[in-house]
Amino acid sequence: MRYCLECGHEAEYKIPATDNMPRLVCPNCHYIHYENPKVICGSLVIHENRVLLCRRAIEPQYGLWTLPAGFMENGETMAEGAARECYEEAEAVVLNPHLYCLYDIPDIGQIYSIYITELKDGAYGIGAESLDSALFKEEDIPWDEIAFEAVRRTLKSYFEDRKQFDSHDQFPVHQDYIGKDQSIKRY
Numbered sequence: 001m002r003y004c005l006e007c008g009h010e011a012e013y014k015i016p017a018t019d020n021m022p023r024l025v026c027p028n029c030h031y032i033h034y035e036n037p038k039v040i041c042g043s044l045v046i047h048e049n050r051v052l053l054c055r056r057a058i059e060p061q062y063g064l065w066t067l068p069a070g071f072m073e074n075g076e077t078m079a080e081g082a083a084r085e086c087y088e089e090a091e092a093v094v095l096n097p098h099l100y101c102l103y104d105i106p107d108i109g110q111i112y113s114i115y116i117t118e119l120k121d122g123a124y125g126i127g128a129e130s131l132d133s134a135l136f137k138e139e140d141i142p143w144d145e146i147a148f149e150a151v152r153r154t155l156k157s158y159f160e161d162r163k164q165f166d167s168h169d170q171f172p173v174h175q176d177y178i179g180k181d182q183s184i185k186r187y
Helices: 078-090 149-164
Strands: 012-014 023-025 038-047 050-056 069-071 094-105 110-119 130-136 174-177
Touching (some): 078 110, 078 130, 094 149, 110 149
Parallel strands (some): 038 110, 094 174
Antiparallel strands (some): 012 023, 038 050, 038 069, 094 110
């Protein structure tokens, strides 16, 4: 980006006096453009001990399986975003969302928030951003065709937690880091 979002004047990258990081700053109106991480909201949808996955019809990772998830929109909560994305990608209505996994992914400027939910009436379909959707038992998960590391970790956590707890309400919240620098402290 080269131009100010406020006045359209050519802007420059520099460290503002009130900051410690380079930002796009307009020399004309002094607007500072902050670039912040994007929040991804998703649902780990459970129905009769099976997990709902969608096969992606869009890039990145076209054709691979994922949890229904996408970018949070302004004006909605993370849980609302997760529910909306689930409906958009799998025509599924979710119930009883509980925050389940939270991943920091600084290398790509994203934060993943995954809610564990139940599937209303067992009904789902195929949304515009999906090639297919299906409910999978643990032994049928297509592990070699999972699109994202956050999805892989969420599924593994779920199958482990399911062995230890009687109810989703008892599951702990998992918080972790995904990135190149593995020396960063994990939670």
